[in-house]
Amino acid sequence: MTIAIDAARLLARLKELGATGRDEAGRLCRIAASDADRAGRNLLCGWLRQAGLRIEIDRIGNIYGIWEPDGVSGNPMVMGSHIDTVIDAGIYDGCYGVLSGLAVIEAMQQAGLRPSRPLTVVAFTNEEGVRYAPDMMGSLVAAGGLATDDALAIVGTDGTTLGAELHRIGYAGSREPGFLKPHAYVELHVEQGPILEAEGQPIGAVENLQGISWQKVTIGGMANHAGTTPMVMRRDAGVAAAQTLAFLDRLARDTQGAVATVGTIRFEPNAINVIPSSAIFTVDLRNPDEERLKGQEVALDTFLNGLRSEGFEVTTERLARFQPVTFAPEIVAAIEASAAERQLVCRRMTSGAGHDAQMIVRIAPAAMIFVPSKGGISHNPAEYTADADLIAGANVLLDVARKFSR
């Protein structure tokens, strides 16, 4: 029997949560463990209670809403994401996955279905990492990747500690993170990229998540007068940096699955008539295949060695490195099967961004469902997914949750 989530209620809740925690300028800013985050958490917990769920909060502030019908036990089927936001956010990122998880449980309750294991919806703390680094913190702690007390002691950009702020807003729970071990975890999320929209596909079955390599590169050349220094006598750090950027772009276009981005750059002394003595820029390389990602890194190193042999001083600093994540094939297959049944075109795809699912996959089978993001835009008030796509994605989540809680 095919059932469906309550579409009108899901859309209304998305709007209501999206209206909660805005600043004086009207910007959505539910930064982790802020007053605005508290307002969003309070709203969510009210809905969880309305659905008759048992609410559990762990010491890192992750909120679990558990549906455990009488006589049902075992590791729960878990759905979720996060409700904290960036500064001036859109209303879908994270919230859509949490509210859809709740909608799935409600739809199963409404249909009188009795699962053979509990179902749980979770909102992880501080996925965005705006105030407290690293991001995806709540799921990382829940998966055992970061000690709870270490995470609570992290000092934020405003000098506060996460632990004190969670306590202040009333969401420092008592359960030990990791107390709940998922039987499976499925995260429904807006794509935050342009692929589904561009290809006209409403559902993405996310089979893996890119590896990420972040570096800071500093190229040292020689400052000199822009008018009096002949080309052959220059060691122009800006030109060397430009050649590196152009190289990385070509390399990514020629490497399967690769993307490469130089998002920040700075020249010194940064004067119109002085040849740059140094150029400092960041490199963001991603690939779902670890060997290919390593290949991109090696190719960059080789290119930089070429600059060194031309007399440039080049230093690199590693800022972040995550290996690619492979999601559970049986969940990915279930997503595809649901989409097929519901006559929704579906594609297997890679997540370019980081998500809580990449942490939870360390302790349980996990995968993600994507729905289209208009123009690929996210972390921006212009973030938008059409209602029909939101509803379709939530119904696929419902099918997958039913399957893994049977």
Place this chain on the structure above:
Amino acid sequence: MTIAIDAARLLARLKELGATGRDEAGRLCRIAASDADRAGRNLLCGWLRQAGLRIEIDRIGNIYGIWEPDGVSGNPMVMGSHIDTVIDAGIYDGCYGVLSGLAVIEAMQQAGLRPSRPLTVVAFTNEEGVRYAPDMMGSLVAAGGLATDDALAIVGTDGTTLGAELHRIGYAGSREPGFLKPHAYVELHVEQGPILEAEGQPIGAVENLQGISWQKVTIGGMANHAGTTPMVMRRDAGVAAAQTLAFLDRLARDTQGAVATVGTIRFEPNAINVIPSSAIFTVDLRNPDEERLKGQEVALDTFLNGLRSEGFEVTTERLARFQPVTFAPEIVAAIEASAAERQLVCRRMTSGAGHDAQMIVRIAPAAMIFVPSKGGISHNPAEYTADADLIAGANVLLDVARKFSR
């Protein structure tokens, strides 16, 4: 008869002037019309008086020291440069030419020579343009290229006007700029570039001065998530800028006489994981040949049109444009002849930087003599020219001044 300047006195005065007008941090900062500039001017005027010269100051603050022996008249042979400096300057830029001009007159007086026309040494106001734009202002006004009252009304970076500040420091003179028409003008200057040092040549006979084209280029692309946007769907303004830089570098290497510099760059939003939505950079193109300089500009335009056809929004803003200047061949030949007589290796060369001589050449035959700059460094406390080179250059100036005042 070969005579020589008083080397020890020239070197001592360079040091003394270089010690005048330093800030609390010890940096040489004789910014135009500042208290420090007044201190330098006072020192210079004392030396001019000691040499028995008549001091004339025009309304833009240019200081003329005139040696007009009884019965000698006509347009003077003029030597000079400037004594204002950049912030944290070296001691040679400009001052060397002014003090050498004085040394030439003193040497001729000492040798009992009687010129057939007056000799004059001039220190032009605000050559550097640090506080009041444009640079080379005193010589520009003297050459009739900018109305005196307009120049005096110019508001500086600190909100002052040049006229008020010249009045305050006591150097708002009464003579009308242009009152003195040179018979010929010769400016001795440190090269501020690496060529003479690199080629082991002590004297440069400067036959022309590069044309300069300054533009600001803004490339607009599309900001997007660095992880989720496939390469083929990107419009990365940073990569487009990098390709432009690399192109300009190749073009300059392939174009006779050309140099090209991108000294400043900025990405927006300048975040490590966001594809740049825009890149803003400056372009400094120079060539001693106007047609070739135009060719560089056209090639840049064509390249930018290519980016436009790829979907980028490209705008350019002209910041400055000066045509190349050709100096007087008879003075250049006289410089070469003097160097040959003194057994100094000499090369004809192009000035890459702007100098007062390029303004004065509008109203009189003019040329320049260069001496080596260690490492090509200028506008920097590390600016350095060996004493022997300073002395050699001043003696060549002496020969040329004698020839054109005969």
